[in-house]
Amino acid sequence: xxxxxxxxxxxxxxxxxxxxxxxxxxxxxxxxxxxxxxxxxxxxxxxxxxxxxxxxxxxxxxxxxxxxxxxxxxxxxxxxxxxxxxxxxxxxxxxxxxxxxxxxxxxxxxxxxxxxxxxxxxxxxxxxxxxxxxxxxxxxxxxxxxxxxxxxxxxxxxxxxxxxxxxxxxxxxxxxxxxxxxxxxxxxxxxxxxxxxxxxxxxxxxxxxxxxxxxxxxxxxxxxxxxxxxxxxxxxxxxxxxxxxxxxxxxxxxxxxxxxxxxxxxxxxxxxxxxxxxxxxxxxxxxxxxxxxxxxxxxxxxxxxxxxxxxxxxxxxxxxxxxxxxxxxxxxxxxxxxxxxxxxxxxxxxxxxxxxxxxxxxxxxxxxxxxxxxxxxxxxxxxxxxxxxxxxxxxxxxxxxxxxxxxxxxxxxxxxxxxxxxxxxxxxxxxxxxxxxxxxxxxxxxxxxxxxxxxxxxxxxxxxxxxxxxxxxxxxxxxxxxxxxxxxxxxxxxxxxxxxxxxxxxxxxxxxxxxxxxxxxxxxxxxxxxxxxxxxxxxxxxxxxxxxxxxxxxxxxxxxxxxxxxxxxxxxxxxxxxxxxxxxxxxxxxxxxxxxxxxxxxxxxxxxxxxxxxxxxxxxxxxxxxxxxxxxxxxxxxxxxxxxxxxxxxxxxxxxxxxxxxxxxxxxxxxxxxxxxxxxxxxxxxxxxxxxxxxxxxxxxxxxxxxxxxxxxxxxxxxxxxxxxxxxxxxxxxxxxxxxxxxxxxxxxxxxxxxxxxxxxxxxxxxxxxxxxxxxxxxxxxxxxxxxxxxxxxxxxxxxxxxxxxx
Numbered sequence: 001x002x003x004x005x006x007x008x009x010x011x012x013x014x015x016x017x018x019x020x021x022x023x024x025x026x027x028x029x030x031x032x033x034x035x036x037x038x039x040x041x042x043x044x045x046x047x048x049x050x051x052x053x054x055x056x057x058x059x060x061x062x063x064x065x066x067x068x069x070x071x072x073x074x075x076x077x078x079x080x081x082x083x084x085x086x087x088x089x090x091x092x093x094x095x096x097x098x099x100x101x102x103x104x105x106x107x108x109x110x111x112x113x114x115x116x117x118x119x120x121x122x123x124x125x126x127x128x129x130x131x132x133x134x135x136x137x138x139x140x141x142x143x144x145x146x147x148x149x150x151x152x153x154x155x156x157x158x159x160x161x162x163x164x165x166x167x168x169x170x171x172x173x174x175x176x177x178x179x180x181x182x183x184x185x186x187x188x189x190x191x192x193x194x195x196x197x198x199x200x201x202x203x204x205x206x207x208x209x210x211x212x213x214x215x216x217x218x219x220x221x222x223x224x225x226x227x228x229x230x231x232x233x234x235x236x237x238x239x240x241x242x243x244x245x246x247x248x249x250x251x252x253x254x255x256x257x258x259x260x261x262x263x264x265x266x267x268x269x270x271x272x273x274x275x276x277x278x279x280x281x282x283x284x285x286x287x288x289x290x291x292x293x294x295x296x297x298x299x300x301x302x303x304x305x306x307x308x309x310x311x312x313x314x315x316x317x318x319x320x321x322x323x324x325x326x327x328x329x330x331x332x333x334x335x336x337x338x339x340x341x342x343x344x345x346x347x348x349x350x351x352x353x354x355x356x357x358x359x360x361x362x363x364x365x366x367x368x369x370x371x372x373x374x375x376x377x378x379x380x381x382x383x384x385x386x387x388x389x390x391x392x393x394x395x396x397x398x399x400x401x402x403x404x405x406x407x408x409x410x411x412x413x414x415x416x417x418x419x420x421x422x423x424x425x426x427x428x429x430x431x432x433x434x435x436x437x438x439x440x441x442x443x444x445x446x447x448x449x450x451x452x453x454x455x456x457x458x459x460x461x462x463x464x465x466x467x468x469x470x471x472x473x474x475x476x477x478x479x480x481x482x483x484x485x486x487x488x489x490x491x492x493x494x495x496x497x498x499x500x501x502x503x504x505x506x507x508x509x510x511x512x513x514x515x516x517x518x519x520x521x522x523x524x525x526x527x528x529x530x531x532x533x534x535x536x537x538x539x540x541x542x543x544x545x546x547x548x549x550x551x552x553x554x555x556x557x558x559x560x561x562x563x564x565x566x567x568x569x570x571x572x573x574x575x576x577x578x579x580x581x582x583x584x585x586x587x588x589x590x591x592x593x594x595x596x597x598x599x600x601x602x603x604x605x606x607x608x609x610x611x612x613x614x615x616x617x618x619x620x621x622x623x624x625x626x627x628x629x630x631x632x633x634x635x636x637x638x639x640x641x642x643x644x645x646x647x648x649x650x651x652x653x654x655x656x657x658x659x660x661x662x663x664x665x666x667x668x669x670x671x672x673x674x675x676x677x678x679x680x681x682x683x684x685x686x687x688x689x690x691x692x693x694x695x696x697x698x699x700x701x702x703x704x705x706x707x708x709x710x711x712x713x714x715x716x717x718x719x720x721x722x723x724x725x726x727x728x729x730x731x732x733x734x735x736x737x738x739x740x741x742x743x744x745x746x747x748x749x750x751x752x753x754x755x756x757x758x759x760x761x762x763x764x765x766x767x768x769x770x771x772x773x774x775x776x777x778x779x780x781x782x783x784x785x786x787x788x789x790x791x792x793x794x795x796x797x798x799x800x801x802x803x804x805x806x807x
Contacts, residue, residue, distance in 0.1 A: 023336050027345070029090075029266070030331060033062035033324050034346055036086040038353040039096050040298060043103055043121065047302040051361065051401070052103045054120050055302040058085040060263075060295040061221050063323040066090045067269035068219060068289075071277035072189060075139040075182055077542070079158035080191035082122040082147060083221060087191075093126050093144050096353060100360035107443040109575055111363060114146070116443075116575040123147040127577035128541070133452015133633065135543060137179040139186075145541055146574045148565050152199035154190065156562045159208050159531045160538015160546075162188035162216035162286070167544065169284065171520050173491040180543035187281050188538070190218045195226020197240045201530045201562070206256075208531045209286040210247050213254055216286040217277055221263070223294040228309035241290035249285065257287045263294035264323040266330060295322055365401060371436070372396060372407045378432065379414045381425035388417055408436065447576040448610050449634050456612065456632035457710075461661045464620060464652035475619030476645040478655065479509040482623035485656020486630050487517050490545060493630065496523040497532055497549025497585075506551060507587065507645040529558035533584065537567055540580035545630065553588025553639055554598035560607060567635055568610035581633040583626070584611075587640040589681035589732055590781060593772035596642070597781075599680070599765065602737030604637065605708060612636035612662055613709040615679040620649050621706060624660030631659070641681045663710035665717065671701035674791055675720040677742055678730040679705055682782055686730055689787035696788075697802075698795055700724075708738070711745045718750035726794055727752065727760040732781050735764045758798050763790050 017025070040057035047055040058065065061083055069090035072078070080087070088094035098112055099121065107117040114125040125146035128136055145157055168174050169184025196202060197220060209216045220240055224231045231238040241260050249255035257279050261272040272289060280287045295318040299306030307315065319325075331337050337345075376393045383389035396402060396410045411433050418426050449455065473481075487493050495510065501524035504511030514522040525532055529550055536548030550556050556563070563584070570580055591597045604613060612629075614636055616622035622640050629636050652658055668683070669690055678686050683704055690700050701720050705712050721727055727746065731738045739762035746752040747760065763782050770780035795803040 026266075026331060026336050029066045030324075030327055030337075030342075031345055031349055032066055032090050033086060033327065034349040035096060035353055036062050036089055037324055038350050039085065039099055039357075042353060042357050043100070044298055044302055046100075046103060046357070046361075052121070053105070055103065056082050056120070056122055056300070057298060058083040058087075058122065059297045060223065060318075060323065061291075062086040063266050063327060064219065064221065064261075064263050064269050064273075064291045064294070067266070067273040068189065068191075070270065071187075071217075071273045072142055073187075074142055075186045076142060076189060077161040077186060077538075078124075078142075078144040078189045078191075079154045079161055079538075080124070080144070080147060080189070081151065081154055081193065081196070082120075082149060083193065084124065084191055085122050088124045088144070091142050093142055094124055096356045097360050100357045101364065104361060104364045106360070106364045109577070111360070113577065115573055118444075118573050118575065119147070120149065123149065123573075125574050125577060127574070129450070129452070129577060129579060133450045133454060133576065133579065135179055138542065139179060139182050145538075146570060146578050148569075148573075150561065150565045151196035152192065152201045153561060153565050155192065155199075155201045155205035156530045156534020157537040157541070157566060158188055158190040158216060158218075158534070159205050159212070159214070160535040160540075161542060162209060162214035162538070163212055163535055164539050164542035164544060166212065166214045166284065167494065167520055167539070168542075171491075174544075177492070177543055184284075185281060187215045187217050187277060190216060192218070192220055193226065194220055194222035194224070194231065194240060195229065195234050198226075198234050204528045204531050205534065206244065206247065206288075208526070208528055208535070210255055211526065213285055215280045215284050217280045217289065218286065219289045219291060221294050222290060222292045223296045225296070225306075225310075227300045228306075239290075241288065244288060247288070254285070257285060258290070259287065260290045260292060263291045264321050264326040266323075266327045293321060297322060368402065368404050368407060371404065372402050374432065375407050375411050375429075378425065378429040379410065382414060382418050382421070382423065382429055384421070384423070384425075386418070386421070389414055392417075404440075408433075408440070411436075448572045450571050450576045450579045452576070452579075452633065454631075454633035456628050456634055456636075456662050459628045459631050459659055459661065461664075462654070462658045464624065464658040465654045466650055466652060470653060471651050472648045473651045474646050475649050476508045476511075478619045478623055478649050478651055479640070480504075480511055480513070481651065481655045482626055483510060484513060484516070486627070487513065487521065489656065490630060492543070492545040493547065494521050494523070494539065494544055495547035495549065495585075496525050496535060498525055498527055498551045500524055500549050505549065507640075507642075509640075509645075529555055530562050533559040533562045533567065533582070536582035536584070537562070537570075537580045540582045540635070541578060545581065545583075547583045547585050550584060550586040552596055552598065552642075553586045553600070554595055556584075556586060556598075556600070556604070560603070563611070563637075564607040568608045570610070571634075572610060579633055580635055581629075582635045583629050584635075584637045585640070586637070587642045589639070589641055589643070590777060591642045592774070592777065594769040597770050597777070599732035600737070601708065601731060601733040602740065605738065605741050608637065609709065610635070611709065612707060614638040614662070614707050616660075616706065617641065617668075617680060617683040617704055618644055618647070618649055620652070621660055623652075623655060624658050625662070625707075627657060628659040628662060636662075639680065643681055660706065662707045663713040664707075665703055665705045665712040665714065667701060667716060667720065668704050669700070669702040671699035671724065673699045673724055674726040674728060674794060675701050675703060675717065675724045676728045676730060676787070676791070677703045677705065677717055677746065679708070680732070682730050682732055685782060685784055686787055689784045689791070692784070692788055693791055696792065698791060700791060705742075708741070711742075712750070715750045717746045718752040718755065721746070721752045721755040725755055725757040726798070727756065728763060728787075728791060728794065729760070730763045730782055730787060732765045734767050735762070737764065739764050758794060761790060761794055763787065
């Protein structure tokens with residue numbers, strides 16, 4: 001059954017415009033729509049002819065995106081998905097030339113400001129940062145947070161972007177941050193396809209925004225399909241706004257304003273977006289705009305055709321109700337433009353897009369062509385009649401539109417084949433290749449972290465200070481004092497999470513601080529890990545300094561998609577165009593049972609490159625790491641030891657000021673026989689074992705890396721191995737988890753294998769989660785007995801006469 005096309009059309013409100021002004025606006029909107037459609041059609045051809053690897057486009061959604069762009073103002077933010085190209089063109093956050101540069105993966109920030117060629121096409125971002133990592137004036141530009149491909153993933157950060165406006169509006173202490181907000185009047189615009197509204201993160205974000213009452217404008221582009229899967233398999237009642245009616249606000253309860261409008265109805269779209277965004281901006285409430293009867297003329301992507309799964313009637317309806325065709329008919333019927341004028345406009349638009357595409361392609365190839373010509377000449381010079389080398393050069397010459405990989409691969413192959421033919425020509429080729437390696441490092445591998453003027457690696461180390469009056473306090477009290485001092489120092493700091501506010505977190509690190517600093521700065525949230533992280537990302541993108549609390553490390557799994565896909569890759573995928581210095585605070589390691597004793601370090605190290613991973617052994621070190629992170633601008637995960645909150649530590653008199661540098665390992669016990677590397681809670685186990693080992697005549701040296709990313713930048717582990725020649729790595733992750741990373745860093749990166757005189761060993765937890773109870777902990781995770789016996793066995797292996805076998 002086709003959508004009902006007999007509904008009345010609301011006329012556009014032109015009461016304040018002359019007819020000529022009105023015509024000019026409408027004709028320009030049509031021009032943008034036609035240019036965008038041509039970019040989609042031509043983009044698909046470029047993929048199918050092999051110039052680009054993959055294409056996904058926004059065809060069919062041109063009119064609603066133009067209507068949305070009309071309401072998008074300087075200072076506003078977008079968190080959308082990969083079909084928003086017309087909005088990007090209309091809002092001025094991307095040009096058609098930049099669109100094609102991204103399609104071709106041009107690795108130049110100038111050519112593709114959104115990602116420097118690191119993201120596939122239609123992934124938009126504006127550059128929030130200057131080259132030194134400092135902030136631009138974000139109130140003076142239209143802002144787009146960097147898109148990610150995982151559908152629905154944009155929803156989590158959208159909550160934070162809108163929540164920032166609430167904080168800027170309601171907290172007068174933030175008024176000094178003039179470059180980030182104008183009294184909190186900014187709206188956060190979100191977009192999503194109807195199929196992705198089935199994802200949990202969508203519902204989590206919608207609920208969170210309703211609870212928080214924030215200026216979030218959510219648009220759903222509804223074409224009734226998710227690739228080949230129709231809405232009847234996706235959505236209850238086949239209608240997302242119908243099932244969200246319970247969120248509709250009224251005079252008694254807060255909630256959403258919900259609007260519904262057809263995607264081909266230009267006047268109604270313009271009126272709906274103006275009304276919806278006015279409500280969102282002025283009343284600071286979330287709105288949902290459900291845009292129905294949207295088409296997708298080219299199907300989902302260049303990977304397939306929608307003719308495979310849409311029947312004839314649907315395809316015919318989509319042709320008739322293509323939004324550009326419908327706007328064209330309306331303009332002609334309304335005497336806004338003549339047939340001759342609209343044909344001229346369309347032809348001009350097609351020509352402009354084609355010329356722009358060629359320009360983008362030629363600019364992309366220009367630098368590569370220069371490299372290609374140089375390499376061909378260099379290889380021929382090296383060849384000196386060698387047919388194999390001559391063939392490499394000739395193949396490269398005959399490769400039309402060769403890309404950088406063909407050029408570099410040819411140079412590498414020539415260098416390999418000429419290894420036994422040293423010459424000045426070969427040296428020139430080798431020098432060129434080495435120079436290119438540095439350039440390609442920057443093009444393809446740089447900026448995993450912002451590495452700007454506020455990098456945590458540039459924070460000066462300040463030792464904790466004590467005096468004769470320094471008290472011994474619980475670890476939780478030390479943390480509390482650290483947070484208190486920093487919240488008093490920096491008004492940008494906010495913290496939120498489950499049970500964080502009223503009770504001061506489950507372990508009392510924030511006890512009493514909500515009463516002191518208010519609910520806007522220290523806030524309880526619902527059980528919603530994905531949007532807790534997203535809330536942090538959005539706030540950090542807008543200049544605040546959020547601490548997003550995940551109650552237990554085990555629960556990080558519920559937010560891993562947002563952490564990995566979005567936060568960890570943000571600096572890299574924008575080539576340091578955006579930053580989000582979120583601190584994720586959590587607690588883990590030893591406790592009791594399957595669900596509260598997690599140490600999934602291998603999972604974290606594998607999925608969160610782009611975050612600093614801090615694993616302090618006690619709360620003194622944790623506080624020093626927080627002090628470092630609060631004074632810098634890169635994201636981090638800090639894992640507090642669950643069993644350390646009530647252990648006594650000496651309270652530094654500079655508790656809010658001393659810093660622990662990231663990447664700096666510490667030798668916490670010197671020894672001569674064997675090096676043990678460990679972190680977090682197992683360090684206390686190792687320290688206890690060291691006492692009994694000493695009684696057995698074994699001296700172990702204990703190294704605490706303190707942070708896993710970065711890891712031991714001074715290479716203390718290798719230095720220790722040079723003294724002891726034996727290595728044991730201990731942690732609480734599963735076998736081959738975190739210990740595998742530690743071995744790779746010590747033996748491979750630090751060349752520690754040079755110093756070994758025996759097999760390196762690992763001691764980890766069992767392959768399963770620990771069962772409940774003290775016995776479960778003892779038999780599942782490394783114990784003092786385990787450490788003693790593994791160390792002793794290693795000594796027995798090297799000197800069985802001195803250390804006879806225990807068993």
